[in-house]
């Protein structure tokens with residue numbers, strides 16, 4: 001199998017606090033890796049280091065063998081690292097459709113073009129509409145993103161990532177705070193991407209039943225360190241995970 | 252097409268805008284007095300100046316205090332070219348282009364400076380650059396005429412010595428030159444804010460962090476927006492130079508003009524572009540007509556002591572201030588924001 005994404009000794013510290021501590025890990029094409037660990041373990045920070053929102057103190061990030069460590073977040077996105085955020089991160093007063101259309105525009109789009117009309121690029125519009133149908137938000141297309149209920153905002157967050165169609169999908173607790181009847185829409189979508197087997201998926205997830213259903217592989221972060229790595233059943237059953245989650249209610 | 256797919260939306264608003272534009276289009280025939288014509292010309296120029304500022308403030312969320320500097324560059328470009336090389340059309344074009352080029356280059360440099368600084372520091376940088384430009388303009392006397400500014404001849408076609416039929420003269424040509432260039436520039440800016448790039452500007456205003464995570468290099472977009480706005484402001488400045496046949500620091504570079512621009516954008520409605528039309532009209536009319544109107548009222552109340560004091564024409568700024576507070580209070584999204592149907 002081919003390695004798509006790799007981190008080597010990736011570390012970052014905030015003052016004296018080491019949030020991610022020498023994490024070396026490789027991710028193969030077509031594999032969904034779940035990243036688990038207690039609150040504050042450094043999962044989101046690890047994502048930020050990979051997708052470039054945060055600069056590493058030490059270590060390297062490689063995408064298809066290319067060293068990305070010195071590159072900016074936009075450049076990394078252009079090269080194929082796609083990110084959905086744990087805390088919903090949208091363009092609040094723009095419409096739902098425009099949020100997704102902008103993602104298509106960023107990927108396929110006319111760039112710094114300032115002489116044509118945005119509405120005349122109908123292929124971007126049509127793709128955005130189709131994308132909203134996949135997350136079942138088509139009826140909300142004309143609402144401002146800020147007016148959506150929380151669950152729908154999470155769906156929009158996922159729709160934006162789908163629009164970017166990256167090599168590496170990074171989902172950070174995509175279903176957190178969603179009502180039970182909304183969760184399957186998102187999980188089915190992630191499963192659909194996984195079944196294509198040509199994308200690399202990283203999924204931060206606390207719910208163990210979701211991990212068991214979707215993951216091909218599980219890694220465990222604990223106090224910034226990678227402490228376990230392996231097949232889901234084995235890792236979830238391991239003492240280290242049991243210890244890490246001891247007392248955490250949602251296991 | 253002309254409106255770039257972004258009509259005003261809302262009947263009252265459309266009627267209001269149509270009235271302003273229609274009156275401006277035939278102003279020389281409605282109001283033959285030179286003063287009224289000067290008011291109409293100033294409105295047209297301010298519309299371009301504030302619409303280009305709205306592209307930065309309202310669409311992109313960039314706070315800059317250097318906009319009058321770019322206005323001044325266009326004005327001084329034309330003024331210096333006409334003063335030094337004589338009153339020809341070639342000089343007008345070269346002066347305007349030189350001013351615009353300088354504005355674009357300086358805007359690009361200032362824009363790239365924003366690479367690592369937060370919005371508040373960026374505003375500070377623009378303030379410093381604008382002050383520096385003011386000092387340059389008042390100290391480089393040989394070029395700029397210092398505090399006195401430059402008074403110059405314009406091409407004969409633009410003066411009253413140029414006779415047209417029916418009692419009209421070159422002032423009519425000046426007016427329609429200003430009106431046409433202003434209209435083209437406004438429609439151009441409307442196109443820009445509704446272009447794919449314009450959508451990115453709104454994304455930057457809404458959530459720059461997220462825009463970067465989409466793969467958009469926001470620095471380039473901000474810099475390009477700054478350069479386009481500076482070019483438009485500079486051309487508006489060139490129009491002002493032709494209108495006044497004079498350029499000086501107070502007319503183009505002053506911070507009180509910068510405050511006027513801010514007020515116009517806020518009163519008209521940020522992020523609408525049409526707000527510039529409404530705001531510039533209200534502001535200019537108030538500045539030109541509030542004081543005389545109060546003089547008239549004060550005379551009418553000449554027997555009533557308190558009323559006379561309150562309506563004293565010297566207090567017109569107080570009333571202007573109250574008018575603006577009332578507008579901002581009742582229309583927090585500006586007049587256009589209020590009248591626009593979503």
Ligand SMILES: Nc1ncnc2c1ncn2[C@@H]1O[C@H](COP(=O)(O)OP(=O)(O)OP(=O)(O)O)[C@@H](O)[C@H]1O
Nearest residue numbers: 014018019037038039040041042043044045046086
């Ligand atoms: N920008 C920052 N500055 C300082 N400390 C930070 C910063 N970002 C994260 N941290 C700290 O780093 C640690 C790891 O945080 P992180 O958000 O990565 O945890 P997480 O594993 O995603 O947790 P959760 O499950 O709650 O989302 C925490 O102690 C957090 O307080």
Ligand SMILES: [Mg+2]
Nearest residue numbers: 043044045086
């Ligand atoms: Mg997290």
